[in-house]
Amino acid sequence: MKKKIVKGLVRFVLAIAAVLGLFLLYIQFSYKKEFQIPATGIKSSRDAAVIARGRYLVTGPSHCWTCHAADGVTNVQKGTKSGLSGGLEIKLPFGTLYTPNITPDSATGIGSYSDEMLARAIRNSVKHDNTAMVPFMTFNTMSDQDISAIISYLRSIQPINHAVQENDLNILGKIVARFVLKPSQPTSPSYVAPDTTAAYGKYLAVSVANCVGCHTQRGKTGEFIGKEFSGGYQMPVENGVFGTPNLTPDKETGVLTSWTVNDFIQRFETGAAxxxxxxxxxSFQSFTQNDLKALYYFFQSLEPVKNQVPRFTPAKAKSS
Ligand code: HEC
Ligand code: HEC
Structure with missing residues (x-):
């Protein structure tokens, strides 16, 4: 009798192990899931004005180099000499990502990618190999024309030969890649005219410069849980934690409430405190005055949200 139970148990455990083994094998062979999505139709151009617009966005408001340079994050206030050669290590619970080289080197960068591949990376978060990206990039709702300008600029810069290693995903990461990551397919404008209106300010704050991504409280998987632009997102650094300020015009807790438009412009010209x-x-030091005006008018137009955020909380001194 007892023997039978033990035998049964052993069989049960073996069956579970076999199923698990098959599942892991399946993940290993299928995690690079490919997505076929409609073409964006976005094309690059050699027009000097288009390239200049792209240069402005890439090096300024959209701060691409802060992630696409190995030393971008550590030099975010100084600037990097590595250009857009990639290789920044992003450590996540499910593996390590290495940002791609986005200079036009054909062996190690984007030189051999089509306009469509590059446009889809920015618009749909799909890589050149049709796999969905971990959504670090926040430019999905950028206009067709601005994406075209960015691609045109990337094609015009000096290629840098710098091979970046592939992402190193653990089993959890492969499961995420297989079942969770999806392309983003938003409705996006084909053109947004730059002017000093709040509407253009919103476009900059959401689709171009990602003010919203940092100045909104977020949950464990990065989802927004606070009111947009009301701050409170906790950003750890070596010696403590920054809390992002509340940019809504709340009289008591909004940081911009007592600022004039000129104070705002000057604050951005000054750089980091x-x-x-x-x-x-x-990167934001190169914002044009008109773009800063638009941002300012947009923040003033928001509904005030009461949210007091401590700017910096030092880490407790370690007792050694
Ligand atoms: C917050 C960090 C961050 C910023 C800012 C950023 N990127 Fe990325 N980018 C990434 C990461 C991470 C990946 C790779 C994601 C993955 O492998 O799942 C990536 C991938 C890409 C790819 C895909 C390349 C391929 O293999 O197909 C392109 C193109 C790209 N970025 C261009 C840009 C441009 C242009 C900008 C500025 C407008 C920019 N990125 C800003 C983090 C960033
Ligand atoms: C990568 C995250 C990140 C992004 C993107 C970001 N911010 Fe911030 N912001 C912070 C953090 C953290 C602080 C607090 C530390 C500091 O003052 O530098 C801050 C501070 C500020 C302050 C207060 C400055 C002061 O001196 O009181 C303003 C104003 C501001 N951000 C506006 C913006 C605007 C406008 C954008 C988009 C154009 C933006 N931020 C994008 C993280 C971010």
Missing amino acids: FSNSPMPWK
Whole structure:
């Protein structure tokens, strides 16, 4: 009798192990899931004005180099000499990502990718090999024309030969890649005219410069849980934690409430007040005055949200 039970148990455990083994094998062979999505129709151009617009976005408001340079994050307030050669290590619970080289080197960068591959990376978060990206990039709702300008600029810069290693995903990461990651397919404008209106400010804050991504409280998987632009997102640095300020015009807790439009412009021209701030102030120093005006009018137009955020909380001194 007892023997039978033990035998049964052993069989049961073996069956579970076999199923698990098959599942892991299946994940190993299928995690690079490919997505076929409609073409964007976005094309690059050699027009000097288009390239200049792209240069402005890439090096300024959209701060691409802060992630696409191995030393981008550590030099976010100083600037990097590595250009857009990639290789920044992003450590996540499910593996390590290495940002791609986005200079036009044909062996190690984007030189051999089509316009469509590059446009889809920015618009749909799909890589050149049709796999869905871990959504670090926040430009899905950028206009067709601005994406075209960015691609045109990337094609015009000096290629840098710098091989970046492939992402190193653990089993959890492969499961995420197989079942969770999906392309983003938003409705996006074909053109948004730059002017100083709040509407253009919103476009900059959401689709171009990602103010919203840092100045909104977020949950464990990065989802927004606070009111947009009301701050409170906790950003750890070596010696403590920054809390992102509330940009809504609340009289008591909004940081911009007492600022004039000129104060706002000057604040951005000055650059970082904290040398270890994660905000890309260095890139934002190249914002045009008109773009800053638009941002300012947009923040003033928001509904006030009461949310007091401590700017910086030092880490407790370690007792050694
Ligand atoms: C917050 C960090 C971050 C910023 C800012 C950023 N990127 Fe990325 N980018 C990534 C990461 C991470 C990946 C790879 C994701 C993955 O492998 O799942 C990536 C992938 C890409 C790819 C895909 C390349 C391929 O293999 O197909 C392109 C193209 C790209 N980025 C261009 C840009 C451009 C242009 C900008 C600025 C407009 C930019 N990125 C800004 C983090 C960033
Ligand atoms: C990568 C995250 C990140 C992004 C993107 C970001 N911020 Fe910030 N921001 C922070 C953090 C963290 C602080 C607090 C530390 C500091 O003052 O530098 C901050 C501070 C500020 C301050 C207060 C400055 C002061 O001196 O009181 C303003 C204003 C601000 N951000 C506006 C913006 C705007 C506008 C954008 C988009 C154009 C933006 N931020 C994008 C993280 C970010």
